[in-house]
Amino acid sequence: MAFSEPEKRQAQIEDIVESAYDYGAEMIVTPCPVCQMNVEFYQETINKTYRTNFKMPVTYDSQLMTVAYGGSAKEAGLDGQIIRAKKLEEFAGK
Numbered sequence: 001m002a003f004s005e006p007e008k009r010q011a012q013i014e015d016i017v018e019s020a021y022d023y024g025a026e027m028i029v030t031p032c033p034v035c036q037m038n039v040e041f042y043q044e045t046i047n048k049t050y051r052t053n054f055k056m057p058v059t060y061d062s063q064l065m066t067v068a069y070g071g072s073a074k075e076a077g078l079d080g081q082i083i084r085a086k087k088l089e090e091f092a093g094k
Contacts, residue, residue, distance in 0.1 A: 010049070013042045017054045027057040027085050029064050036060055040082045057085035067092040 016039060020028050030036050040058040047054055059081070066076035073092040078085055 009038065010042055010046060013039050014046045014050065014052075017043060017046070017056050018052075020056055021054070025056070026087055027059060029059050029061050031061045033060065043083065055083050057081060057083045057088070059085050059088065064088070 016028070028039060030039070036058050039056075043054045043056065046052060059078070063076040063078060063085075067073070067078075067088055071092065073079065073089040076088075076092060078089050078092065
């Protein structure tokens, strides 16, 4: 059975998110805006398709670095996430 491109992408994203959960990750960090959007956005579709409950935050590396260097959650742009990076927001609030 051949998969369409969206089905392949969805399966790849499911593998990424599932691996992150399996290895104990609390969020996924990427330098790629398209990757960030796809991994964050497709989690809802994956949850509906496979009856999973993925809610893994996905952030840009620059957002993580902003917080690491003392920036606020607002300065890091964390308020624009579909799936909130709550622990990173809490850390930024300290």
